[in-house]
Amino acid sequence: MAAIEISGLTKQFGTLIAVREMNLSIDREIFGLLGPNGSGKTTTVKMLTTLLTPTEGDAHICGYSVTKDPQKVREQISYVPQDMAVDPKLTGRENVIFYGKLYGIPKPRETADEALLMLELADRADDLVKTYSGGMRRRLELAQALVHDPEVLFLDEPTIGLDVGGRRRIWDHIIELKKKGMTVFVTTHYMDEADHACDRIGIIDKGRVVAMNTPTALKTEICQDIVAIRADGTFKGIFPEGVSYLGRSGDELRFKAVNGEEAGVALSRAFTDDGMNVRSVSIRQPTLDDVFLALVGEQDETMAFDFQRFRTMLRRRR
Known part of the structure:
Protein backbone atom coordinates (compact mmCIF):
# COMPACT_ATOMS: atom_id res chain seq x y z
CA MET A 1 0.00 0.00 0.00
CA LYS A 219 9.34 18.37 -20.57
CA THR A 220 9.64 15.66 -23.19
CA GLU A 221 5.89 15.83 -23.84
CA ILE A 222 6.35 19.35 -25.23
CA CYS A 223 9.03 17.82 -27.49
CA GLN A 224 9.75 21.10 -29.28
CA ASP A 225 12.20 23.97 -29.16
CA ILE A 226 11.35 27.01 -27.10
CA VAL A 227 11.79 30.45 -28.66
CA ALA A 228 11.93 33.31 -26.14
CA ILE A 229 11.63 36.86 -27.45
CA ARG A 230 11.92 40.20 -25.71
CA ALA A 231 10.37 42.97 -27.77
CA ASP A 232 8.82 46.42 -27.31
CA GLY A 233 5.33 47.01 -28.63
CA THR A 234 2.23 44.91 -29.31
CA PHE A 235 2.13 42.33 -32.08
CA LYS A 236 -1.03 42.59 -34.15
CA GLY A 237 -0.13 40.22 -36.96
CA ILE A 238 -0.32 36.45 -37.45
CA PHE A 239 2.29 34.11 -35.98
CA PRO A 240 4.34 32.16 -38.55
CA GLU A 241 3.24 28.63 -39.45
CA GLY A 242 4.55 25.90 -37.16
CA VAL A 243 4.80 28.25 -34.18
CA SER A 244 2.57 28.08 -31.09
CA TYR A 245 2.36 30.83 -28.49
CA LEU A 246 2.88 29.61 -24.92
CA GLY A 247 2.47 32.86 -23.01
CA ARG A 248 4.35 35.65 -21.30
CA SER A 249 6.81 35.27 -18.44
CA GLY A 250 7.93 38.66 -17.17
CA ASP A 251 8.91 40.67 -20.25
CA GLU A 252 9.56 37.51 -22.28
CA LEU A 253 7.20 36.10 -24.91
CA ARG A 254 7.55 32.33 -25.27
CA PHE A 255 6.73 30.14 -28.24
CA LYS A 256 7.20 26.46 -29.05
CA ALA A 257 8.26 25.34 -32.50
CA VAL A 258 9.52 22.19 -34.23
CA ASN A 259 12.54 24.07 -35.57
CA GLY A 260 13.57 26.78 -33.13
CA GLU A 261 16.13 28.50 -35.36
CA GLU A 262 13.73 28.87 -38.28
CA ALA A 263 10.95 29.99 -35.95
CA GLY A 264 13.20 32.54 -34.28
CA VAL A 265 14.07 34.13 -37.62
CA ALA A 266 10.44 34.11 -38.78
CA LEU A 267 9.12 35.58 -35.51
CA SER A 268 11.78 38.27 -35.43
CA ARG A 269 10.93 39.27 -39.00
CA ALA A 270 7.19 39.28 -38.30
CA PHE A 271 7.62 41.43 -35.16
CA THR A 272 9.88 43.89 -36.96
CA ASP A 273 7.49 44.17 -39.92
CA ASP A 274 4.75 44.99 -37.42
CA GLY A 275 6.78 47.91 -36.07
CA MET A 276 8.06 46.25 -32.91
CA ASN A 277 11.59 46.64 -31.56
CA VAL A 278 13.04 43.15 -31.04
CA ARG A 279 15.60 43.30 -28.22
CA SER A 280 16.58 39.62 -27.98
CA VAL A 281 15.78 36.18 -29.40
CA SER A 282 16.90 32.92 -27.75
CA ILE A 283 16.29 29.26 -28.60
CA ARG A 284 16.52 26.49 -26.00
CA GLN A 285 15.11 23.20 -24.82
CA PRO A 286 11.87 23.29 -22.77
CA THR A 287 11.98 23.77 -19.01
CA LEU A 288 9.39 22.87 -16.39
CA ASP A 289 8.39 26.53 -16.38
CA ASP A 290 7.47 26.17 -20.07
CA VAL A 291 5.38 23.09 -19.29
CA PHE A 292 3.58 25.03 -16.57
CA LEU A 293 2.98 27.96 -18.93
CA ALA A 294 1.66 25.64 -21.66
CA LEU A 295 -0.78 23.90 -19.30
CA VAL A 296 -2.15 26.71 -17.14
CA GLY A 297 -1.39 29.86 -19.13
CA GLU A 298 0.03 33.17 -18.01
CA GLN A 299 0.36 33.67 -14.26
CA ASP A 300 1.54 36.64 -12.23
CA GLU A 301 3.62 34.96 -9.53
CA THR A 302 5.51 38.18 -8.77
CA MET A 303 2.48 39.51 -6.91
CA ALA A 304 2.37 36.47 -4.63
CA PHE A 305 6.10 36.73 -3.90
CA ASP A 306 5.95 40.45 -3.14
CA PHE A 307 3.02 39.92 -0.78
CA GLN A 308 4.95 37.27 1.12
CA ARG A 309 7.97 39.55 1.39
CA PHE A 310 5.75 42.37 2.67
CA ARG A 311 4.17 40.08 5.27
CA THR A 312 7.62 38.93 6.42
CA MET A 313 8.76 42.54 6.74
CA LEU A 314 5.78 43.35 8.96
CA ARG A 315 6.56 40.39 11.24
CA ARG A 316 10.14 41.57 11.70
CA ARG A 317 8.93 44.98 12.81
CA ARG A 318 6.76 43.58 15.60
Missing part, protein backbone atom coordinates in the same frame (compact mmCIF):
# COMPACT_ATOMS: atom_id res chain seq x y z
CA ALA A 2 1.28 3.46 -0.94
CA ALA A 3 1.94 6.03 1.78
CA ILE A 4 -0.70 8.35 0.28
CA GLU A 5 -3.75 7.06 -1.62
CA ILE A 6 -6.22 9.69 -2.83
CA SER A 7 -9.57 8.70 -4.34
CA GLY A 8 -12.06 11.19 -5.74
CA LEU A 9 -10.99 13.86 -3.26
CA THR A 10 -13.21 16.94 -3.62
CA LYS A 11 -13.63 20.12 -1.60
CA GLN A 12 -16.41 22.62 -2.23
CA PHE A 13 -16.91 26.00 -0.57
CA GLY A 14 -20.41 27.16 -1.43
CA THR A 15 -20.53 27.23 -5.23
CA LEU A 16 -16.73 27.13 -5.55
CA ILE A 17 -15.15 23.73 -6.15
CA ALA A 18 -11.61 24.23 -4.85
CA VAL A 19 -10.45 20.63 -5.49
CA ARG A 20 -12.24 18.38 -7.96
CA GLU A 21 -12.12 14.55 -7.93
CA MET A 22 -8.41 14.17 -7.26
CA ASN A 23 -6.89 10.69 -7.62
CA LEU A 24 -3.23 10.14 -6.69
CA SER A 25 -0.94 7.43 -5.36
CA ILE A 26 2.34 8.54 -3.73
CA ASP A 27 4.97 6.47 -1.97
CA ARG A 28 8.58 6.98 -0.77
CA GLU A 29 9.26 9.89 -3.10
CA ILE A 30 9.29 13.66 -3.22
CA PHE A 31 6.01 14.56 -4.88
CA GLY A 32 5.53 18.16 -5.97
CA LEU A 33 2.10 19.71 -6.44
CA LEU A 34 2.41 22.80 -8.64
CA GLY A 35 -0.21 25.29 -9.66
CA PRO A 36 -1.07 28.98 -9.83
CA ASN A 37 -2.42 30.88 -6.84
CA GLY A 38 -5.94 29.72 -6.02
CA SER A 39 -5.59 26.45 -7.91
CA GLY A 40 -6.28 24.22 -4.88
CA LYS A 41 -2.78 23.31 -3.64
CA THR A 42 -3.15 24.41 -0.03
CA THR A 43 -6.73 23.11 0.16
CA THR A 44 -5.43 19.69 -0.92
CA VAL A 45 -2.71 19.72 1.72
CA LYS A 46 -5.17 20.75 4.43
CA MET A 47 -7.48 17.86 3.55
CA LEU A 48 -4.61 15.37 3.58
CA THR A 49 -3.46 16.66 6.97
CA THR A 50 -7.03 16.46 8.39
CA LEU A 51 -7.36 20.25 8.81
CA LEU A 52 -10.23 20.33 6.31
CA THR A 53 -12.95 17.72 5.82
CA PRO A 54 -13.44 16.64 2.19
CA THR A 55 -16.83 17.29 0.62
CA GLU A 56 -16.54 14.02 -1.30
CA GLY A 57 -14.00 11.25 -1.72
CA ASP A 58 -11.32 10.17 0.72
CA ALA A 59 -7.59 9.79 1.19
CA HIS A 60 -5.60 7.19 3.10
CA ILE A 61 -2.28 8.02 4.76
CA CYS A 62 -0.29 4.91 5.68
CA GLY A 63 -3.56 2.98 5.46
CA TYR A 64 -5.64 5.32 7.65
CA SER A 65 -8.58 7.32 6.31
CA VAL A 66 -8.46 11.10 6.72
CA THR A 67 -12.25 11.09 7.20
CA LYS A 68 -12.65 8.03 9.44
CA ASP A 69 -9.33 7.89 11.35
CA PRO A 70 -8.01 11.48 11.51
CA GLN A 71 -6.15 10.93 14.80
CA LYS A 72 -4.31 7.91 13.40
CA VAL A 73 -3.41 9.97 10.31
CA ARG A 74 -1.96 12.75 12.51
CA GLU A 75 0.26 10.21 14.25
CA GLN A 76 1.84 9.25 10.92
CA ILE A 77 2.46 12.72 9.48
CA SER A 78 4.00 16.13 10.01
CA TYR A 79 2.97 19.37 8.37
CA VAL A 80 4.96 22.57 7.85
CA PRO A 81 2.57 25.32 6.67
CA GLN A 82 3.41 28.46 4.71
CA ASP A 83 3.08 30.73 7.73
CA MET A 84 5.64 30.70 10.51
CA ALA A 85 5.02 27.87 13.00
CA VAL A 86 7.70 28.67 15.60
CA ASP A 87 7.51 30.78 18.76
CA PRO A 88 10.06 33.62 18.46
CA LYS A 89 10.03 34.16 22.24
CA LEU A 90 11.42 30.68 22.89
CA THR A 91 14.84 29.24 22.04
CA GLY A 92 15.26 26.82 19.17
CA ARG A 93 15.66 23.92 21.59
CA GLU A 94 12.55 24.92 23.57
CA ASN A 95 10.48 25.03 20.39
CA VAL A 96 11.49 21.51 19.38
CA ILE A 97 11.13 20.09 22.91
CA PHE A 98 7.60 21.52 23.04
CA TYR A 99 6.68 19.60 19.87
CA GLY A 100 8.32 16.47 21.23
CA LYS A 101 6.15 16.65 24.35
CA LEU A 102 3.02 17.19 22.25
CA TYR A 103 3.79 13.95 20.43
CA GLY A 104 4.60 12.09 23.64
CA ILE A 105 8.24 11.43 22.80
CA PRO A 106 9.88 9.52 25.72
CA LYS A 107 13.06 11.67 25.77
CA PRO A 108 12.05 14.99 24.21
CA ARG A 109 15.28 16.86 25.02
CA GLU A 110 17.58 14.20 23.55
CA THR A 111 15.36 13.82 20.48
CA ALA A 112 15.22 17.61 20.06
CA ASP A 113 19.02 17.83 20.16
CA GLU A 114 19.28 15.15 17.47
CA ALA A 115 16.83 17.01 15.24
CA LEU A 116 18.62 20.33 15.74
CA LEU A 117 21.95 18.72 14.92
CA MET A 118 20.54 17.19 11.74
CA LEU A 119 19.17 20.56 10.62
CA GLU A 120 22.48 22.33 11.39
CA LEU A 121 21.08 24.36 14.29
CA ALA A 122 22.91 22.81 17.24
CA ASP A 123 25.21 25.82 17.67
CA ARG A 124 22.19 28.17 17.92
CA ALA A 125 19.91 25.86 19.93
CA ASP A 126 19.89 28.11 23.02
CA ASP A 127 19.37 31.38 21.14
CA LEU A 128 15.94 32.98 20.97
CA VAL A 129 14.20 32.26 17.68
CA LYS A 130 13.58 35.98 17.14
CA THR A 131 17.34 36.25 16.43
CA TYR A 132 17.17 33.58 13.69
CA SER A 133 17.25 34.36 9.98
CA GLY A 134 14.35 33.30 7.74
CA GLY A 135 16.26 30.25 6.54
CA MET A 136 17.10 29.20 10.09
CA ARG A 137 13.47 29.50 11.14
CA ARG A 138 12.44 27.31 8.23
CA ARG A 139 14.99 24.69 9.24
CA LEU A 140 13.72 24.91 12.82
CA GLU A 141 10.21 24.20 11.55
CA LEU A 142 11.59 21.10 9.83
CA ALA A 143 13.26 20.04 13.09
CA GLN A 144 9.91 20.37 14.87
CA ALA A 145 8.18 18.38 12.14
CA LEU A 146 10.72 15.54 12.33
CA VAL A 147 10.90 15.18 16.11
CA HIS A 148 8.47 12.22 16.15
CA ASP A 149 9.94 10.52 13.03
CA PRO A 150 6.85 10.77 10.76
CA GLU A 151 6.19 8.48 7.82
CA VAL A 152 4.89 11.32 5.63
CA LEU A 153 5.96 14.98 5.60
CA PHE A 154 3.80 17.72 4.08
CA LEU A 155 5.50 21.00 3.14
CA ASP A 156 3.48 23.95 1.86
CA GLU A 157 5.77 26.41 0.02
CA PRO A 158 8.81 25.47 2.17
CA THR A 159 11.23 27.99 0.63
CA ILE A 160 9.05 30.99 -0.19
CA GLY A 161 10.69 34.26 0.80
CA LEU A 162 14.16 32.70 1.27
CA ASP A 163 17.29 33.66 -0.63
CA VAL A 164 18.92 31.23 -3.07
CA GLY A 165 21.32 29.85 -0.44
CA GLY A 166 18.53 29.29 2.07
CA ARG A 167 16.37 27.56 -0.52
CA ARG A 168 19.22 25.24 -1.48
CA ARG A 169 19.90 24.18 2.11
CA ILE A 170 16.23 23.41 2.76
CA TRP A 171 16.05 21.23 -0.35
CA ASP A 172 19.29 19.44 0.56
CA HIS A 173 17.62 18.38 3.83
CA ILE A 174 14.39 17.37 2.07
CA ILE A 175 16.31 15.18 -0.40
CA GLU A 176 18.13 13.49 2.49
CA LEU A 177 14.80 12.70 4.17
CA LYS A 178 13.57 11.01 0.99
CA LYS A 179 16.79 8.94 0.83
CA LYS A 180 15.97 7.67 4.32
CA GLY A 181 12.60 6.38 3.11
CA MET A 182 10.28 9.25 3.97
CA THR A 183 7.44 10.28 1.67
CA VAL A 184 7.46 14.05 1.10
CA PHE A 185 4.49 15.94 -0.37
CA VAL A 186 5.47 19.50 -1.25
CA THR A 187 3.87 22.52 -2.92
CA THR A 188 6.07 25.19 -4.49
CA HIS A 189 6.01 28.10 -6.93
CA TYR A 190 9.67 27.61 -7.84
CA MET A 191 9.86 25.54 -11.02
CA ASP A 192 13.63 25.12 -10.86
CA GLU A 193 13.36 23.57 -7.38
CA ALA A 194 10.66 21.14 -8.45
CA ASP A 195 12.62 20.20 -11.57
CA HIS A 196 15.75 19.48 -9.55
CA ALA A 197 14.33 17.74 -6.48
CA CYS A 198 10.92 16.17 -7.18
CA ASP A 199 10.63 12.57 -8.36
CA ARG A 200 7.17 13.26 -9.78
CA ILE A 201 5.11 16.36 -10.30
CA GLY A 202 1.38 16.98 -10.48
CA ILE A 203 0.16 20.24 -12.00
CA ILE A 204 -3.18 21.45 -10.68
CA ASP A 205 -5.33 24.16 -12.25
CA LYS A 206 -8.79 25.27 -11.09
CA GLY A 207 -8.92 22.36 -8.66
CA ARG A 208 -8.16 19.63 -11.18
CA VAL A 209 -4.88 17.79 -11.80
CA VAL A 210 -4.14 18.48 -15.48
CA ALA A 211 -0.81 16.63 -15.76
CA MET A 212 1.34 14.28 -13.72
CA ASN A 213 4.69 12.68 -14.49
CA THR A 214 8.39 12.97 -13.82
CA PRO A 215 9.91 16.39 -14.61
CA THR A 216 11.83 14.89 -17.55
CA ALA A 217 8.75 13.22 -19.00
CA LEU A 218 6.68 16.39 -18.69
Whole structure:
Protein backbone atom coordinates (compact mmCIF):
# COMPACT_ATOMS: atom_id res chain seq x y z
CA MET A 1 0.00 0.00 0.00
CA ALA A 2 1.28 3.46 -0.94
CA ALA A 3 1.94 6.03 1.78
CA ILE A 4 -0.70 8.35 0.28
CA GLU A 5 -3.75 7.06 -1.62
CA ILE A 6 -6.22 9.69 -2.83
CA SER A 7 -9.57 8.70 -4.34
CA GLY A 8 -12.06 11.19 -5.74
CA LEU A 9 -10.99 13.86 -3.26
CA THR A 10 -13.21 16.94 -3.62
CA LYS A 11 -13.63 20.12 -1.60
CA GLN A 12 -16.41 22.62 -2.23
CA PHE A 13 -16.91 26.00 -0.57
CA GLY A 14 -20.41 27.16 -1.43
CA THR A 15 -20.53 27.23 -5.23
CA LEU A 16 -16.73 27.13 -5.55
CA ILE A 17 -15.15 23.73 -6.15
CA ALA A 18 -11.61 24.23 -4.85
CA VAL A 19 -10.45 20.63 -5.49
CA ARG A 20 -12.24 18.38 -7.96
CA GLU A 21 -12.12 14.55 -7.93
CA MET A 22 -8.41 14.17 -7.26
CA ASN A 23 -6.89 10.69 -7.62
CA LEU A 24 -3.23 10.14 -6.69
CA SER A 25 -0.94 7.43 -5.36
CA ILE A 26 2.34 8.54 -3.73
CA ASP A 27 4.97 6.47 -1.97
CA ARG A 28 8.58 6.98 -0.77
CA GLU A 29 9.26 9.89 -3.10
CA ILE A 30 9.29 13.66 -3.22
CA PHE A 31 6.01 14.56 -4.88
CA GLY A 32 5.53 18.16 -5.97
CA LEU A 33 2.10 19.71 -6.44
CA LEU A 34 2.41 22.80 -8.64
CA GLY A 35 -0.21 25.29 -9.66
CA PRO A 36 -1.07 28.98 -9.83
CA ASN A 37 -2.42 30.88 -6.84
CA GLY A 38 -5.94 29.72 -6.02
CA SER A 39 -5.59 26.45 -7.91
CA GLY A 40 -6.28 24.22 -4.88
CA LYS A 41 -2.78 23.31 -3.64
CA THR A 42 -3.15 24.41 -0.03
CA THR A 43 -6.73 23.11 0.16
CA THR A 44 -5.43 19.69 -0.92
CA VAL A 45 -2.71 19.72 1.72
CA LYS A 46 -5.17 20.75 4.43
CA MET A 47 -7.48 17.86 3.55
CA LEU A 48 -4.61 15.37 3.58
CA THR A 49 -3.46 16.66 6.97
CA THR A 50 -7.03 16.46 8.39
CA LEU A 51 -7.36 20.25 8.81
CA LEU A 52 -10.23 20.33 6.31
CA THR A 53 -12.95 17.72 5.82
CA PRO A 54 -13.44 16.64 2.19
CA THR A 55 -16.83 17.29 0.62
CA GLU A 56 -16.54 14.02 -1.30
CA GLY A 57 -14.00 11.25 -1.72
CA ASP A 58 -11.32 10.17 0.72
CA ALA A 59 -7.59 9.79 1.19
CA HIS A 60 -5.60 7.19 3.10
CA ILE A 61 -2.28 8.02 4.76
CA CYS A 62 -0.29 4.91 5.68
CA GLY A 63 -3.56 2.98 5.46
CA TYR A 64 -5.64 5.32 7.65
CA SER A 65 -8.58 7.32 6.31
CA VAL A 66 -8.46 11.10 6.72
CA THR A 67 -12.25 11.09 7.20
CA LYS A 68 -12.65 8.03 9.44
CA ASP A 69 -9.33 7.89 11.35
CA PRO A 70 -8.01 11.48 11.51
CA GLN A 71 -6.15 10.93 14.80
CA LYS A 72 -4.31 7.91 13.40
CA VAL A 73 -3.41 9.97 10.31
CA ARG A 74 -1.96 12.75 12.51
CA GLU A 75 0.26 10.21 14.25
CA GLN A 76 1.84 9.25 10.92
CA ILE A 77 2.46 12.72 9.48
CA SER A 78 4.00 16.13 10.01
CA TYR A 79 2.97 19.37 8.37
CA VAL A 80 4.96 22.57 7.85
CA PRO A 81 2.57 25.32 6.67
CA GLN A 82 3.41 28.46 4.71
CA ASP A 83 3.08 30.73 7.73
CA MET A 84 5.64 30.70 10.51
CA ALA A 85 5.02 27.87 13.00
CA VAL A 86 7.70 28.67 15.60
CA ASP A 87 7.51 30.78 18.76
CA PRO A 88 10.06 33.62 18.46
CA LYS A 89 10.03 34.16 22.24
CA LEU A 90 11.42 30.68 22.89
CA THR A 91 14.84 29.24 22.04
CA GLY A 92 15.26 26.82 19.17
CA ARG A 93 15.66 23.92 21.59
CA GLU A 94 12.55 24.92 23.57
CA ASN A 95 10.48 25.03 20.39
CA VAL A 96 11.49 21.51 19.38
CA ILE A 97 11.13 20.09 22.91
CA PHE A 98 7.60 21.52 23.04
CA TYR A 99 6.68 19.60 19.87
CA GLY A 100 8.32 16.47 21.23
CA LYS A 101 6.15 16.65 24.35
CA LEU A 102 3.02 17.19 22.25
CA TYR A 103 3.79 13.95 20.43
CA GLY A 104 4.60 12.09 23.64
CA ILE A 105 8.24 11.43 22.80
CA PRO A 106 9.88 9.52 25.72
CA LYS A 107 13.06 11.67 25.77
CA PRO A 108 12.05 14.99 24.21
CA ARG A 109 15.28 16.86 25.02
CA GLU A 110 17.58 14.20 23.55
CA THR A 111 15.36 13.82 20.48
CA ALA A 112 15.22 17.61 20.06
CA ASP A 113 19.02 17.83 20.16
CA GLU A 114 19.28 15.15 17.47
CA ALA A 115 16.83 17.01 15.24
CA LEU A 116 18.62 20.33 15.74
CA LEU A 117 21.95 18.72 14.92
CA MET A 118 20.54 17.19 11.74
CA LEU A 119 19.17 20.56 10.62
CA GLU A 120 22.48 22.33 11.39
CA LEU A 121 21.08 24.36 14.29
CA ALA A 122 22.91 22.81 17.24
CA ASP A 123 25.21 25.82 17.67
CA ARG A 124 22.19 28.17 17.92
CA ALA A 125 19.91 25.86 19.93
CA ASP A 126 19.89 28.11 23.02
CA ASP A 127 19.37 31.38 21.14
CA LEU A 128 15.94 32.98 20.97
CA VAL A 129 14.20 32.26 17.68
CA LYS A 130 13.58 35.98 17.14
CA THR A 131 17.34 36.25 16.43
CA TYR A 132 17.17 33.58 13.69
CA SER A 133 17.25 34.36 9.98
CA GLY A 134 14.35 33.30 7.74
CA GLY A 135 16.26 30.25 6.54
CA MET A 136 17.10 29.20 10.09
CA ARG A 137 13.47 29.50 11.14
CA ARG A 138 12.44 27.31 8.23
CA ARG A 139 14.99 24.69 9.24
CA LEU A 140 13.72 24.91 12.82
CA GLU A 141 10.21 24.20 11.55
CA LEU A 142 11.59 21.10 9.83
CA ALA A 143 13.26 20.04 13.09
CA GLN A 144 9.91 20.37 14.87
CA ALA A 145 8.18 18.38 12.14
CA LEU A 146 10.72 15.54 12.33
CA VAL A 147 10.90 15.18 16.11
CA HIS A 148 8.47 12.22 16.15
CA ASP A 149 9.94 10.52 13.03
CA PRO A 150 6.85 10.77 10.76
CA GLU A 151 6.19 8.48 7.82
CA VAL A 152 4.89 11.32 5.63
CA LEU A 153 5.96 14.98 5.60
CA PHE A 154 3.80 17.72 4.08
CA LEU A 155 5.50 21.00 3.14
CA ASP A 156 3.48 23.95 1.86
CA GLU A 157 5.77 26.41 0.02
CA PRO A 158 8.81 25.47 2.17
CA THR A 159 11.23 27.99 0.63
CA ILE A 160 9.05 30.99 -0.19
CA GLY A 161 10.69 34.26 0.80
CA LEU A 162 14.16 32.70 1.27
CA ASP A 163 17.29 33.66 -0.63
CA VAL A 164 18.92 31.23 -3.07
CA GLY A 165 21.32 29.85 -0.44
CA GLY A 166 18.53 29.29 2.07
CA ARG A 167 16.37 27.56 -0.52
CA ARG A 168 19.22 25.24 -1.48
CA ARG A 169 19.90 24.18 2.11
CA ILE A 170 16.23 23.41 2.76
CA TRP A 171 16.05 21.23 -0.35
CA ASP A 172 19.29 19.44 0.56
CA HIS A 173 17.62 18.38 3.83
CA ILE A 174 14.39 17.37 2.07
CA ILE A 175 16.31 15.18 -0.40
CA GLU A 176 18.13 13.49 2.49
CA LEU A 177 14.80 12.70 4.17
CA LYS A 178 13.57 11.01 0.99
CA LYS A 179 16.79 8.94 0.83
CA LYS A 180 15.97 7.67 4.32
CA GLY A 181 12.60 6.38 3.11
CA MET A 182 10.28 9.25 3.97
CA THR A 183 7.44 10.28 1.67
CA VAL A 184 7.46 14.05 1.10
CA PHE A 185 4.49 15.94 -0.37
CA VAL A 186 5.47 19.50 -1.25
CA THR A 187 3.87 22.52 -2.92
CA THR A 188 6.07 25.19 -4.49
CA HIS A 189 6.01 28.10 -6.93
CA TYR A 190 9.67 27.61 -7.84
CA MET A 191 9.86 25.54 -11.02
CA ASP A 192 13.63 25.12 -10.86
CA GLU A 193 13.36 23.57 -7.38
CA ALA A 194 10.66 21.14 -8.45
CA ASP A 195 12.62 20.20 -11.57
CA HIS A 196 15.75 19.48 -9.55
CA ALA A 197 14.33 17.74 -6.48
CA CYS A 198 10.92 16.17 -7.18
CA ASP A 199 10.63 12.57 -8.36
CA ARG A 200 7.17 13.26 -9.78
CA ILE A 201 5.11 16.36 -10.30
CA GLY A 202 1.38 16.98 -10.48
CA ILE A 203 0.16 20.24 -12.00
CA ILE A 204 -3.18 21.45 -10.68
CA ASP A 205 -5.33 24.16 -12.25
CA LYS A 206 -8.79 25.27 -11.09
CA GLY A 207 -8.92 22.36 -8.66
CA ARG A 208 -8.16 19.63 -11.18
CA VAL A 209 -4.88 17.79 -11.80
CA VAL A 210 -4.14 18.48 -15.48
CA ALA A 211 -0.81 16.63 -15.76
CA MET A 212 1.34 14.28 -13.72
CA ASN A 213 4.69 12.68 -14.49
CA THR A 214 8.39 12.97 -13.82
CA PRO A 215 9.91 16.39 -14.61
CA THR A 216 11.83 14.89 -17.55
CA ALA A 217 8.75 13.22 -19.00
CA LEU A 218 6.68 16.39 -18.69
CA LYS A 219 9.34 18.37 -20.57
CA THR A 220 9.64 15.66 -23.19
CA GLU A 221 5.89 15.83 -23.84
CA ILE A 222 6.35 19.35 -25.23
CA CYS A 223 9.03 17.82 -27.49
CA GLN A 224 9.75 21.10 -29.28
CA ASP A 225 12.20 23.97 -29.16
CA ILE A 226 11.35 27.01 -27.10
CA VAL A 227 11.79 30.45 -28.66
CA ALA A 228 11.93 33.31 -26.14
CA ILE A 229 11.63 36.86 -27.45
CA ARG A 230 11.92 40.20 -25.71
CA ALA A 231 10.37 42.97 -27.77
CA ASP A 232 8.82 46.42 -27.31
CA GLY A 233 5.33 47.01 -28.63
CA THR A 234 2.23 44.91 -29.31
CA PHE A 235 2.13 42.33 -32.08
CA LYS A 236 -1.03 42.59 -34.15
CA GLY A 237 -0.13 40.22 -36.96
CA ILE A 238 -0.32 36.45 -37.45
CA PHE A 239 2.29 34.11 -35.98
CA PRO A 240 4.34 32.16 -38.55
CA GLU A 241 3.24 28.63 -39.45
CA GLY A 242 4.55 25.90 -37.16
CA VAL A 243 4.80 28.25 -34.18
CA SER A 244 2.57 28.08 -31.09
CA TYR A 245 2.36 30.83 -28.49
CA LEU A 246 2.88 29.61 -24.92
CA GLY A 247 2.47 32.86 -23.01
CA ARG A 248 4.35 35.65 -21.30
CA SER A 249 6.81 35.27 -18.44
CA GLY A 250 7.93 38.66 -17.17
CA ASP A 251 8.91 40.67 -20.25
CA GLU A 252 9.56 37.51 -22.28
CA LEU A 253 7.20 36.10 -24.91
CA ARG A 254 7.55 32.33 -25.27
CA PHE A 255 6.73 30.14 -28.24
CA LYS A 256 7.20 26.46 -29.05
CA ALA A 257 8.26 25.34 -32.50
CA VAL A 258 9.52 22.19 -34.23
CA ASN A 259 12.54 24.07 -35.57
CA GLY A 260 13.57 26.78 -33.13
CA GLU A 261 16.13 28.50 -35.36
CA GLU A 262 13.73 28.87 -38.28
CA ALA A 263 10.95 29.99 -35.95
CA GLY A 264 13.20 32.54 -34.28
CA VAL A 265 14.07 34.13 -37.62
CA ALA A 266 10.44 34.11 -38.78
CA LEU A 267 9.12 35.58 -35.51
CA SER A 268 11.78 38.27 -35.43
CA ARG A 269 10.93 39.27 -39.00
CA ALA A 270 7.19 39.28 -38.30
CA PHE A 271 7.62 41.43 -35.16
CA THR A 272 9.88 43.89 -36.96
CA ASP A 273 7.49 44.17 -39.92
CA ASP A 274 4.75 44.99 -37.42
CA GLY A 275 6.78 47.91 -36.07
CA MET A 276 8.06 46.25 -32.91
CA ASN A 277 11.59 46.64 -31.56
CA VAL A 278 13.04 43.15 -31.04
CA ARG A 279 15.60 43.30 -28.22
CA SER A 280 16.58 39.62 -27.98
CA VAL A 281 15.78 36.18 -29.40
CA SER A 282 16.90 32.92 -27.75
CA ILE A 283 16.29 29.26 -28.60
CA ARG A 284 16.52 26.49 -26.00
CA GLN A 285 15.11 23.20 -24.82
CA PRO A 286 11.87 23.29 -22.77
CA THR A 287 11.98 23.77 -19.01
CA LEU A 288 9.39 22.87 -16.39
CA ASP A 289 8.39 26.53 -16.38
CA ASP A 290 7.47 26.17 -20.07
CA VAL A 291 5.38 23.09 -19.29
CA PHE A 292 3.58 25.03 -16.57
CA LEU A 293 2.98 27.96 -18.93
CA ALA A 294 1.66 25.64 -21.66
CA LEU A 295 -0.78 23.90 -19.30
CA VAL A 296 -2.15 26.71 -17.14
CA GLY A 297 -1.39 29.86 -19.13
CA GLU A 298 0.03 33.17 -18.01
CA GLN A 299 0.36 33.67 -14.26
CA ASP A 300 1.54 36.64 -12.23
CA GLU A 301 3.62 34.96 -9.53
CA THR A 302 5.51 38.18 -8.77
CA MET A 303 2.48 39.51 -6.91
CA ALA A 304 2.37 36.47 -4.63
CA PHE A 305 6.10 36.73 -3.90
CA ASP A 306 5.95 40.45 -3.14
CA PHE A 307 3.02 39.92 -0.78
CA GLN A 308 4.95 37.27 1.12
CA ARG A 309 7.97 39.55 1.39
CA PHE A 310 5.75 42.37 2.67
CA ARG A 311 4.17 40.08 5.27
CA THR A 312 7.62 38.93 6.42
CA MET A 313 8.76 42.54 6.74
CA LEU A 314 5.78 43.35 8.96
CA ARG A 315 6.56 40.39 11.24
CA ARG A 316 10.14 41.57 11.70
CA ARG A 317 8.93 44.98 12.81
CA ARG A 318 6.76 43.58 15.60
